[in-house]
Amino acid sequence: MGGRVVGGPSRRGFLRGLGAAALAAGGAGTLAACGGSSGGGAVTGGSGEPSGSITVWSWKNPAAELRALIPAFNAVHPKVQVNVQDIGNPAIWDKITIAMEAGGQGLADLLHIGVDYLPSYIEKFPGGLADLSQLGANQYSSAFAPGLWQTVSRGSKVYALPWEANAAGFFVRADLFKKAGVDPSSLLTWDDVIVAGKKVKAATGTALFAVDKSASQADSANLFQLLMQLQGAFYFNLDGKITLNSPEAVRALTLIKEMDDAGLLADVQGSPGTTGYDTAVKSGKVAVCPDPAWYGGYLEALAPDLKGDWQLILPPAVTPGGSRSAIVNSTHLAVSGTSKNQRAAFAFAEFALTRPDSQVSIFKAKGIFPALLKAYDDPVFHQSDPYFGGQKYAEVFVEELSKPSTPTNYTSDYARALKAVDDAQTKVLLQGAAPAAVLKAAASQLAQQTRRSQA
Amino acid sequence: MSLAVRERAKERGKRPARPAGTARRTGGGTARLAPYLFILPALALFAAFRLYPIGWSFVLSLYHTEGMTQTWTGLGNYQRLIHDPLFWKALGNTGLILVVQVPVMLCLALGLSVALNSALLRWKPLFRLGFFLPVVTGLVTYGLMMGALLNQDSGAVNWLLSLVGLPEVHWLTDPFWAKVSVMLALTWHYTGYNAVIYLARLQGIPDEHYEAAAVDGAGAWRRFWHITLPGLRPALLLTVVLSTIGTLQLFDEPFIMTGGGPDNATTTIGVYLYQTGFRYFDFGYASAIGYALVLIISVFGLIQVKLAKEED
Numbered sequence: 001m002g003g004r005v006v007g008g009p010s011r012r013g014f015l016r017g018l019g020a021a022a023l024a025a026g027g028a029g030t031l032a033a034c035g036g037s038s039g040g041g042a043v044t045g046g047s048g049e050p051s052g053s054i055t056v057w058s059w060k061n062p063a064a065e066l067r068a069l070i071p072a073f074n075a076v077h078p079k080v081q082v083n084v085q086d087i088g089n090p091a092i093w094d095k096i097t098i099a100m101e102a103g104g105q106g107l108a109d110l111l112h113i114g115v116d117y118l119p120s121y122i123e124k125f126p127g128g129l130a131d132l133s134q135l136g137a138n139q140y141s142s143a144f145a146p147g148l149w150q151t152v153s154r155g156s157k158v159y160a161l162p163w164e165a166n167a168a169g170f171f172v173r174a175d176l177f178k179k180a181g182v183d184p185s186s187l188l189t190w191d192d193v194i195v196a197g198k199k200v201k202a203a204t205g206t207a208l209f210a211v212d213k214s215a216s217q218a219d220s221a222n223l224f225q226l227l228m229q230l231q232g233a234f235y236f237n238l239d240g241k242i243t244l245n246s247p248e249a250v251r252a253l254t255l256i257k258e259m260d261d262a263g264l265l266a267d268v269q270g271s272p273g274t275t276g277y278d279t280a281v282k283s284g285k286v287a288v289c290p291d292p293a294w295y296g297g298y299l300e301a302l303a304p305d306l307k308g309d310w311q312l313i314l315p316p317a318v319t320p321g322g323s324r325s326a327i328v329n330s331t332h333l334a335v336s337g338t339s340k341n342q343r344a345a346f347a348f349a350e351f352a353l354t355r356p357d358s359q360v361s362i363f364k365a366k367g368i369f370p371a372l373l374k375a376y377d378d379p380v381f382h383q384s385d386p387y388f389g390g391q392k393y394a395e396v397f398v399e400e401l402s403k404p405s406t407p408t409n410y411t412s413d414y415a416r417a418l419k420a421v422d423d424a425q426t427k428v429l430l431q432g433a434a435p436a437a438v439l440k441a442a443a444s445q446l447a448q449q450t451r452r453s454q455a
Numbered sequence: 456m457s458l459a460v461r462e463r464a465k466e467r468g469k470r471p472a473r474p475a476g477t478a479r480r481t482g483g484g485t486a487r488l489a490p491y492l493f494i495l496p497a498l499a500l501f502a503a504f505r506l507y508p509i510g511w512s513f514v515l516s517l518y519h520t521e522g523m524t525q526t527w528t529g530l531g532n533y534q535r536l537i538h539d540p541l542f543w544k545a546l547g548n549t550g551l552i553l554v555v556q557v558p559v560m561l562c563l564a565l566g567l568s569v570a571l572n573s574a575l576l577r578w579k580p581l582f583r584l585g586f587f588l589p590v591v592t593g594l595v596t597y598g599l600m601m602g603a604l605l606n607q608d609s610g611a612v613n614w615l616l617s618l619v620g621l622p623e624v625h626w627l628t629d630p631f632w633a634k635v636s637v638m639l640a641l642t643w644h645y646t647g648y649n650a651v652i653y654l655a656r657l658q659g660i661p662d663e664h665y666e667a668a669a670v671d672g673a674g675a676w677r678r679f680w681h682i683t684l685p686g687l688r689p690a691l692l693l694t695v696v697l698s699t700i701g702t703l704q705l706f707d708e709p710f711i712m713t714g715g716g717p718d719n720a721t722t723t724i725g726v727y728l729y730q731t732g733f734r735y736f737d738f739g740y741a742s743a744i745g746y747a748l749v750l751i752i753s754v755f756g757l758i759q760v761k762l763a764k765e766e767d
């Protein structure tokens with residue numbers, strides 16, 4: 001593309017005082033971006049034993065768990081003061097973006113970043129995140145669930161360490177299925193799901209899934225994305241070409257339409273972890289949560305009354321004999337390129353993410369599922385859970401995460417693709433549009449917006 | 456120096472005489488500089504936080520940006536705007552809100568201000584406070600509140616509809632009703648603000664005009680048409696210009712209530728600009744959207760001011 005990285009020394013000094021993008025021009029909202037950091041320089045924070053203070057940005061439960069690790073961390077690294085801040089999700093993305101755009105000014109030393117943003121930060125803000133290979137991160141290249149190292153690295157450079165690995169789970173209300181005379185373990189394909197869903201609906205009046213048909217949240221196409229990933233597909237292929245017009249995409253959206261036509265989708269505003277969705281689950285409005293691993297632990301706290309009513313199975317395959325596993329998202333810890341104490345920040349990330357004891361304690365407290373393979377040896381991942389009717393539910397995910405998985409190329413244009421998919425799904429579910437036609441239009445719109453070609 | 460002294464000096468066609476006791480001190484150059492030195496901090500802040508972003512964002516609009524990577528594209532972003540269906544959709548949505556919501560709101564505010572000004576009305580301060588209170592509600596707070604009230608399943612509005620036997624309305628999830636919801640929220644929030652501006656102006660119209668008209672046999676409608684409306688003209692122009700600019704910049708309400716959806720039904724130019732900049736990191740294109748908006752607002756502003764002058 002012949003691009004250049006902005007941020008020459010003449011401008012940078014001035015810009016640093018100005019902060020981030022600004023809404024200007026009579027309040028009309030014209031943007032001004034500021035230049036950046038060179039990045040990629042020597043590691044900051046001296047050599048030898050890490051020392052000094054570091055700030056960490058995360059949100060709610062993970063922030064609380066990182067904070068809980070500080071005493072144990074300080075027993076090993078007494079000279080480092082750690083300040084964990086709960087920025088909130090999604091507020092954290094705007095905060096990081098603005099600071100990145102301001103050349104990294106004001107960024108915390110350690111950043112908790114989701115897979116939907118990480119590729120953008122790596123690719124669109126060169127130097128925004130520190131290259132952790134200089135701090136010895138490469139020794140962990142095979143320590144995490146397969147596929148995740150490709151997400152956090154580019155060639156020999158490493159931009160983050162994986163934390164959560166969220167394999168897709170199929171959390172089934174076994175009590176409702178029993179009423180309808182359906183055994184959840186008999187669901188092998190999505191055609192089976194539709195047949196079973198009709199029986200559950202007839203017997204109990206309950207819909208199968210909650211879907212945000214009007215896409216009030218950015219991640220309203222979770223079900224579509226899962227159906228794509230189960231087919232080994234995504235919005236982009238590994239070359240970065242758009243695949244929204246592929247047979248897999250059409251199959252996924254057609255399945256969703258079939259389920260909606262059969263009355264199996266409850267229209268619920270919000271996605272897992274937000275009030276609308278969680279209320280629907282808690283009040284028994286839906287019989288299945290096709291959600292990431294973290295939702296298991298979350299569910300237990302959300303709906304204690306439903307103890308014993310759940311059963312976890314792997315998501316059914318889209319085609320007979322097809323894959324039944326997918327890592328639907330992951331989160332990571334990255335050190336900012338402008339951190340003055342990268343060595344200490346990395347030491348804390350290393351302590352939290354590569355040490356099984358840390359990950360086990362986080363899983364026990366909040367059910368946040370780790371990517372660290374060694375952590376899975378702990379008995380907590382292999383014991384029966386009364387909330388899931390005595391099932392060894394964590395083992396389902398351990399098994400899923402240990403399998404080789406298709407790498408998912410989120411690309412730096414994931415946010416645009418997600419929006420295009422959200423809109424396409426809304427057209428199908430609210431206006432009765434044909435899946436193939438809306439996906440064709442979405443793919444061409446995405447190509448026009450991103451200058452990417454279609455596969 | 457009093458206004459009278461200045462006026463007399465003007466009449467004589469020469470510089471006003473220096474009042475006694477204010478003889479020029481030595482070092483007059485410094486004295487002349489003094490006011491500039493006093494406003495220098497404000498000027499510096501203005502230049503740094505207003506002028507610089509305005510200027511730099513225009514430069515940015517001439518680049519294709521990918522986060523911090525920039526490629527010169529000249530007018531490429533503006534050409535891209537012309538061929539971008541989402542931009543036109545956002546422009547259409549914003550335009551629709553402008554031509555439907557603004558006149559409805561201003562008519563309501565007009566009626567309200569006349570009623571609040573009426574000698575027949577008791578408990579005036581209470582009513583005035585009641586209608587003005589929405590204005591002081593924070594944008595995010597009232598957006599969230601409206602979202603909760605209009606929620607399809609748990610909102611109070613649908614509950615009220617059900618009490619009178621009406622079917623539930625998909626306020627935020629149907630493309631048509633989502634637009635209506637945003638307009639309702641805007642009207643609730645800003646009508647009182649405009650009514651207060653009108654009310655202030657109404658109180659400046661002398662009672663004698665109404666009394667004289669009444670003596671001449673003019674009815675209530677004629678008094679409104681020939682005294683109230685002409686008296687309100689400057690206030691009307693002000694509110695029309697402010698409402699037009701405000702609506703063209705509309706962001707908070709649709710962003711909070713509907714996120715611009717469903718299927719972009721409530722995506723305004725402001726929402727699209729935000730998504731382009733802060734979701735897609737395409738700051739060059741976002742700047743071009745911002746400048747297109749500046750151009751549109753300028754054209755509207757000029758037309759409105761020109762129309763007002765012609766009527767004068």
